[in-house]
Every structure is written in structure tokens, then in C-alpha cells.
Amino acid sequence: MKIAKEFNWEMGHRLPFHQGKCKNLHGHSYKMMVEFSGEMDENGMVMDYYDVKSHISPLVEELDHAFMVKENDAEVLEFLDKINSKKVIVPFDSTAENICLYFLKKLKNSGLPKTVNSVKVKILETDNTYAEEEIDV
Numbered sequence: 121m122k123i124a125k126e127f128n129w130e131m132g133h134r135l136p137f138h139q140g141k142c143k144n145l146h147g148h149s150y151k152m153m154v155e156f157s158g159e160m161d162e163n164g165m166v167m168d169y170y171d172v173k174s175h176i177s178p179l180v181e182e183l184d185h186a187f188m189v190k191e192n193d194a195e196v197l198e199f200l201d202k203i204n205s206k207k208v209i210v211p212f213d214s215t216a217e218n219i220c221l222y223f224l225k226k227l228k229n230s231g232l233p234k235t236v237n238s239v240k241v242k243i244l245e246t247d248n249t250y251a252e253e254e255i256d257v
């Protein structure tokens with residue numbers, strides 16, 4: 121059985137390596153679908169939607185209205201510090217693929233119920249692009 125919940129946040133980023141528009145400072149209204157696969161418990165639930173929310177909302181809240189910046193992007197880090205702007209420093213380029221893995225890694229270590237066998241995260245930067253990966257937990 122599978123259950124899923126959608127999450128949304130606004131976040132700025134840039135891809136310094138990119139030859140096109142993505143090297144510029146810009147942002148997205150991110151959408152994420154998180155899907156849990158597993159067995160139903162005695163109450164007929166794979167995972168309580170309230171627990172889904174309590175696992176994921178704090179992670180989303182950390183990113184909302186922040187700028188995701190790679191740890192070695194010194195100029196942007198300095199600028200964000202200077203204007204005292206919310207930021208999330210990460211060791212990777214903030215592609216949809218890497219953000220997907222970022223969430224999967226956090227979810228894997230978040231004490232999911234025994235009923236859950238695997239988690240799938242789908243990250244949408246726009247309405248018509250996404251990155252998706254599934255892991256066993």
C-alpha cells in the first residue's frame with residue numbers, strides 16, 4: 121500500500137557551474153510529493169498523516185523563504201551574511217536531484233514507523249520538471 125502527501129515552499133538558489141540562466145540568483149515555488157510504501161497496521165494505516173506532517177514539516181520549514189547555498193560559494197555566503205538573510209548551507213549544488221537526496225537522507229534517519237518499507241521523494245522545481253528517487257528504509 122502507498123500513501124503520499126504534498127509539501128510546498130519558496131526558496132532561492134543558484135547553480136554556479138551552470139552555463140545558462142541557472143547560474144543567476146533566482147528562486148522556485150518548490151513542490152514535493154513524499155510517498156511511503158509499506159504494510160497497513162491494525163488501524164488500517166501505513167503511516168498516520170499527522171506523523172507524515174510532523175516528520176517532514178520541520179524540514180520544509182527550514183528551507184522556506186531561505187536561500188540554499190553551497191558551502192564553497194563564498195561570494196553568495198558573504199552577501200547573505202551581510203544582509204542577514206535566511207540561508208541553508210549544503211555540501212552540494214542545489215539541483216532538484218540533490219534536494220531529493222537531501223530529503224531522503226533526512227527521512228531515512230528520522231525514525232519512521234516499522235510499517236514503512238520504502239520512501240519516494242519527488243521534487244518539482246516547476247510545473248513541468250521533476251526529480252524522483254526511492255529508497256528502502
Ligand SMILES: [Zn+2]
Nearest residue numbers: 142146147148
Ligand atoms: Zn533554479
